[in-house]
Amino acid sequence: MSAGARIQRGIAILVRQGSVILATIISLFPVYFMLVSSFKTKSEYIQNKWGLPSSLYLNNFNTALAGEKFFIRFANSAILTALSVGVSLVIACLAAYAFARMEFPGKDTLFNLVLSLMVVPPVVMVVPLFVSMVRWGLVNTYQGTSIIYIGLLLPFSVYMMTNFFRTIPREIIEASRIDGCTNLGVFWRIMMPLSAPAVITLVVVNALWVWNELLIALIFMQKDSMKTLMVGIAAMRSRNYVDIPATMAGLLIATIPIVIVYLFGQRYFIRGLTGGAVK
Amino acid sequence: MPSRTSKSGLNNPDASLTIRKGGGLPLPYRPRKKFWRKLEPWLYLAPMLIAILFVFGYPLVSLIILSFQRRLSGVNTFVGLTNYKALFKDDVFLQAVKNNLMLVITVPIMVFIALILAVFLFERIRGWQLYRTTLFLPYLLPITVVGLIFSYIFQLSGVLNEFLNLIGLNFLALDWLGSTRYALPTLMFVIIWKEVGFGVVLFLARLMSVEEELFDAAKIDGANWWQLQWNITVPQLATVIEFFTVVSVITMLSWVFNYVFVMTGGGPGNSTMVTELFVYLMGFRYNQMNIASAVSVLLLLVTGFFIFLELRLRAGTSAAEVS
Numbered sequence: 001m002s003a004g005a006r007i008q009r010g011i012a013i014l015v016r017q018g019s020v021i022l023a024t025i026i027s028l029f030p031v032y033f034m035l036v037s038s039f040k041t042k043s044e045y046i047q048n049k050w051g052l053p054s055s056l057y058l059n060n061f062n063t064a065l066a067g068e069k070f071f072i073r074f075a076n077s078a079i080l081t082a083l084s085v086g087v088s089l090v091i092a093c094l095a096a097y098a099f100a101r102m103e104f105p106g107k108d109t110l111f112n113l114v115l116s117l118m119v120v121p122p123v124v125m126v127v128p129l130f131v132s133m134v135r136w137g138l139v140n141t142y143q144g145t146s147i148i149y150i151g152l153l154l155p156f157s158v159y160m161m162t163n164f165f166r167t168i169p170r171e172i173i174e175a176s177r178i179d180g181c182t183n184l185g186v187f188w189r190i191m192m193p194l195s196a197p198a199v200i201t202l203v204v205v206n207a208l209w210v211w212n213e214l215l216i217a218l219i220f221m222q223k224d225s226m227k228t229l230m231v232g233i234a235a236m237r238s239r240n241y242v243d244i245p246a247t248m249a250g251l252l253i254a255t256i257p258i259v260i261v262y263l264f265g266q267r268y269f270i271r272g273l274t275g276g277a278v279k
Numbered sequence: 280m281p282s283r284t285s286k287s288g289l290n291n292p293d294a295s296l297t298i299r300k301g302g303g304l305p306l307p308y309r310p311r312k313k314f315w316r317k318l319e320p321w322l323y324l325a326p327m328l329i330a331i332l333f334v335f336g337y338p339l340v341s342l343i344i345l346s347f348q349r350r351l352s353g354v355n356t357f358v359g360l361t362n363y364k365a366l367f368k369d370d371v372f373l374q375a376v377k378n379n380l381m382l383v384i385t386v387p388i389m390v391f392i393a394l395i396l397a398v399f400l401f402e403r404i405r406g407w408q409l410y411r412t413t414l415f416l417p418y419l420l421p422i423t424v425v426g427l428i429f430s431y432i433f434q435l436s437g438v439l440n441e442f443l444n445l446i447g448l449n450f451l452a453l454d455w456l457g458s459t460r461y462a463l464p465t466l467m468f469v470i471i472w473k474e475v476g477f478g479v480v481l482f483l484a485r486l487m488s489v490e491e492e493l494f495d496a497a498k499i500d501g502a503n504w505w506q507l508q509w510n511i512t513v514p515q516l517a518t519v520i521e522f523f524t525v526v527s528v529i530t531m532l533s534w535v536f537n538y539v540f541v542m543t544g545g546g547p548g549n550s551t552m553v554t555e556l557f558v559y560l561m562g563f564r565y566n567q568m569n570i571a572s573a574v575s576v577l578l579l580l581v582t583g584f585f586i587f588l589e590l591r592l593r594a595g596t597s598a599a600e601v602s
Contacts, residue, residue, distance in 0.1 A: 012504075013404070016399045016402065016404045017404060017405070019395065019396070019399065020396060020399050020400065020404060020410050023392075023396055023410075023414060024410055024413045024414060026472065027413055027414055027416060027417050027472070027476065028413055028416070029432075030417075030425060030428040030429060030432065030472075031416070031420070033428060033431075033432060033438060034424075034428050037431075049437070049438040049441055050438050050441075050442065088330075090326075091326040091327050091330060092327065094323045094324075094326060094327070095323060095324050095326070095327035097323055098320040098321075098323035098324050102319065102320040102323070103320070104317070104320040104321065107320075110324075112590060114327070114331065115590070116586045116587075116589075116590055117331065117335050119526070119529050119582060119585065119586050119589065120335065120579070120582060120586070121529075121533035121534055121555065121578060121582060123533065123536060123555040123558050123559065123575070123578070124338075124339070124342065124533075124558075124575040124578055124579050124582075125334065125335065125338035125339065125342070125575075126558070126559075126562065126575075127338075127342065127345065127558070127562045127568055127571045127572050127575060128337070128338035128339075128341040128342050128345065128572070129334070129338050130562070130563075131341070131568070132337070132338075132341075147330070147333065147334065148334055150330050150334070151330045151331055151333060151334025151335060152334060154327055154330055154331060154334075155331075158327060183319060208419060211421070212420075212421035212422065212423070214421075214422070214423050214536070214537045214540065214541075215536050215537070215540075215555075215559070218540075218559075219559075219563060230421055230423045230424075233421075233423045233424060233427060234423050234427075234540065234541050236427065237427055237430065237541065244431055247427065247431075248428070248431075251424045251427060251428065254421070254424055255420060255421070255424050258419055258420065258421070259416070259419075259420075262416065262419055263412075266412060269415070269419060270415065270480055270484070273418070273477065273480070274477075274480055274481045274484050
């Protein structure tokens with residue numbers, strides 16, 4: 001390799017590393033900023049905004065947890081997430097089994113129709129849904145709000161599970177049929193155990209979605225004791241504006257579950273969120 | 280067992296199906312099997328259909344009806360296109376539409392950045408797996424949390440301006456979210472920050488499924504870096520780029536509520552008002568359900584167009600995959 005070529009190669013590596021590192025710094029800075037700020041006192045935050053904290057001031061976490069009814073909000077988010085993700089998973093798997101392994105008239109049309117609902121913005125349904133929820137007394141209830149989440153999660157879930165079920169070889173199903181398995185038996189004893197990776201992916205992605213959701217929670221969980229974590233956080237902007245470190249501590253607690261799950265189950269996130277677009 | 284089933288399934292031409300369903304069922308049930316086979320899929324689909332009719336079907340129908348009505352002395356009365364006409368004279372609504380369209384400008388920027396980063400990572404630069412993890416992280420964080428952090432970063436006395444002052448760029452230390460002029464571009468930056476990682480991971484995943492020989496062949500033919508990207512990478516990524524573009528355009532037009540609600544609340548002076556926030560304010564703050572419905576219908580029409588587009592693209596892709 002000549003000296004010129006070596007220099008050229010060096011520059012190429014420098015340009016690549018340089019731009020990727022810059023992008024990484026920009027990507028991570030807000031997370032870093034949240035992390036360091038949540039351990040600073042108010043006065044230290046004002047003097048030293050981006051540096052590391054001089055000592056770990058843990059009182060912010062006390063303030064955040066007590067001041068914003070954190071535990072109730074956390075529990076509300078967790079209940080809604082578990083309920084919506086669990087129920088929608090069962091419903092989606094049943095429907096996906098029909099789409100993947102049964103014949104019925106209008107199958108493709110119905111599938112495409114369900115698929116297209118994936119991109120309908122929730123804000124569009126909010127007004128009529130609110131009218132009916134008020135009529136049935138389902139505002140400020142877990143069941144009412146999770147019904148909405150279940151509906152919104154279904155299109156993507158059905159799509160993903162159908163695609164996965166289609167990859168399970170027909171021979172396995174035929175074989176168990178001959179052994180006397182009913183459709184429900186095949187579904188429960190063959191399809192579901194084989195689908196564990198797809199199910200985990202789906203649960204992770206859907207849980208993330210419900211956990212992070214704001215608009216529906218804002219409208220359908222208005223009562224203070226029913227508010228979710230994200231609604232509580234959105235309200236912090238106006239209320240806790242002066243105590244930025246305490247707010248940051250609250251944000252940190254709300255974000256940590258996501259980051260931990262992501263670091264351990266990264267491939268599920270990536271597979272789930274890019275699934276369908278990449279074959 | 281096959282001989283037994285073929286005897287009982289004489290008038291059924293599809294013997295294999297008989298075997299499947301036959302098995303140990305007692306004879307008296309046989310005549311009802313055909314009916315059962317027709318009914319069974321719908322039993323599996325029923326829970327989904329009920330949920331979807333409740334969450335999508337009914338609201339969408341009722342929305343259209345509401346949008347042609349007004350509440351007059353306590354009763355919803357049909358008023359034709361009045362709500363729609365009122366909308367197009369409403370400055371706030373028009374501003375919201377304009378802002379949504381402005382946000383679409385971020386899409387080509389995102390595609391470009393994601394493409395560059397994905398290609399660099401694909402060239403297996405040192406630590407590419409770590410970079411992939413970190414670049415994807417923003418996409419997972421709640422917009423509510425991110426929005427709040429950024430609103431502190433972009434404060435007039437926030438960390439960004441302190442940094443700019445430190446390095447002597449005082450003239451750049453602006454009131455990022457507090458001025459009508461810069462609030463929307465600042466919002467755009469945050470949206471790009473959050474969504475670009477999705478593009479990177481998407482493009483990278485697709486690139487890794489392209490056969491290496493394609494790149495090697497081009498290199499042997501003496502293609503330089505730009506030629507390689509333009510002639511191999513971009514065409515190979517065409518379908519995912521299309522997908523990402525359509526999804527992002529839909530996002531900019533109808534999924535930006537969280538950003539705006541948390542960071543600016545539509546202000547200052549409606550400079551960051553978007554249609555979703557307009558629906559929310561009309562419906563739930565000013566109690567104008569009918570106006571809110573009319574906006575929703577318009578929003579639905581716009582996204583409907585893109586859904587149609589996406590389905591067409593998808594149909595094209597799957598056809599290409601089959602062949």
